[in-house]
Amino acid sequence: MVFSSLIFLFFFLPAVLFCYYIVPQKFIRVRNAVLLLFSLFFYFYGEPRLIGMLIFSILMNYLFGLSMRSTYRKPLLILCVIANLSLLGVFKYLNFFISSADSLFGLGIPVPDIVMPIGISFYTFQALSYVIDVYRREVPPQHDLFSLALYVSMFPQLIAGPIVRYHDVNVQLAVRKHSFAQFSEGISRFLFGLSKKVLLSNVFAQIADGVFKYAPNELSAAGAWMGAIGYTLQIYFDFSGYSDMAIGLGKMFGFEFLENFNYPYISKSVTEFWRRWHISLSTWFRDYVYIPLGGNRCSPARHIFNLLAVWTLTGFWHGANWTFMAWGLYFGVLLILEKKFLAGWITRLPSVLQHLYALFFIVIGWVFFRSDSMGLAVQYLGSMFTSTVPLNRFVIEYLLRFWPYLLFGVVLSAPVFPRLKSTRIWRVLEFPMLAVLFTLCLMRLLASSYNPFIYFRF
Known part of the structure; x- marks a missing residue:
């Protein structure tokens, strides 16, 4: 689903705005839940087979973020970076590396039929920035899994950015003002x-x-x-x-x-x-x-x-x-x-x-x-x-x-x-x-x- 499609403009966006604003402003966690559910549906609509990849990335980086307060936080950070880049490498670059090796060396390795998840580069970099910022003690770890899930999967920036840094929105996830202006x-x-x-x-x-x-x-x-x-x-x-x-x-x-x-x-x-x-x-x-x-x-x-x-x-x-x-x-x-x-x-x-x-x-x-x-x-x-x-x-x-x-x-x-x-x-x-x-x-x-x-x- 793209923002410039009729289904987004006349169905998805009015539905999410209605469901979001029908919830009183004081119940910000409920509003966040509405936004999270619609964001996951937004991704599912465009990539139903690979939404599990997005959810796995959120869960993995949520646990890595919590672990950044442990004694072994540096090796865990290295493991986090390797895990995220490995997933990105498999889904985005493995076909390329295999086909390039076949062309250069005539290895004859069959190229797997791997489908790249939409927006994987963007949400992987967002998740990595969160864990790294927690490691640097620039922000506290997010204990609320659903808040972190909303940060990573929020539909306005999920598919093609901008790459929103966690320290720019972590306060807004819990407290934000809404105004007509x-x-x-x-x-x-x-x-x-x-x-x-x-x-x-x-x-x-x-x-x-x-x-x-x-x-x-x-x-x-x-x-x-x-x-x-x-x-x-x-x-x-x-x-x-x-x-x-x-x-x-x-x-x-x-x-x-x-x-x-x-x-x-x-x-x-x-x-x-x-x-x-x-x-x-x-x-x-x-x-x-x-x-x-x-x-x-x-x-x-x-x-x-x-x-x-x-x-x-x-x-x-x-x-x-x-x-x-x-x-x-x-x-x-x-x-x-x-x-x-x-x-x-x-x-x-x-x-x-x-x-x-x-x-x-x-x-x-x-x-x-x-x-x-x-x-x-x-x-x-x-x-x-x-x-x-x-x-x-x-x-x-x-x-x-x-x-x-x-x-x-x-x-x-x-x-x-x-x-x-x-x-x-x-x-x-x-x-x-x-x-x-x-x-x-x-x-x-x-x-x-x-x-x-x-x-x-x-």
């Missing part, structure tokens, strides 16, 4: 996220999918760049739209989740881009991998190793494909170059050139992310820079058909709405604008069944 803000945030997804991302997906279906050697340079730019806009409005909807849903139930995107395409460097993109993931790797490895408080060689290790893992976290690892290494190398050599040079450039520099390398990075194999990624990049194919006919067709969406996508990649919301006219415009956007979303959803979410596969 917060609920209204949640509806507004949800509808803007829904509009990003349905009205923009799905359109950019048509551009990206339409271009990437061609063999790279059939593309002109303009055609290849159009596909890369289309995907650059698609993935931003897809994932930031989902995060907006998740944050908005959280507010409807009294939770305050941290921001996950901060207009990353206005960045003036790759370093700044990664402070603005998928913030919950980058800070997770910073706090639980990069800093424990030594961070930047070490020798230059070790610092480079730490960065490469973190970004290789960041890429591999996204999926079992060499293209994701290459994508992570690509950004890791760029970050190292910026930190060690290019920072001073970049800041001396005019502001517009800094933006163009960052966007140029960001768009190239998304080619690795979108491609099905390393060979196709390299060939596609070759078409972007060296193609001698005449201008593809679809380039003109897409420009004529989609230019308003491309214009809106570029404009809305900048912080336009925060500036608009700070004006007096916003109070007059907000409700009619949201009503129009919701109507347009419904019309689009009724007219088309094409409604993918990129990050659901992670």
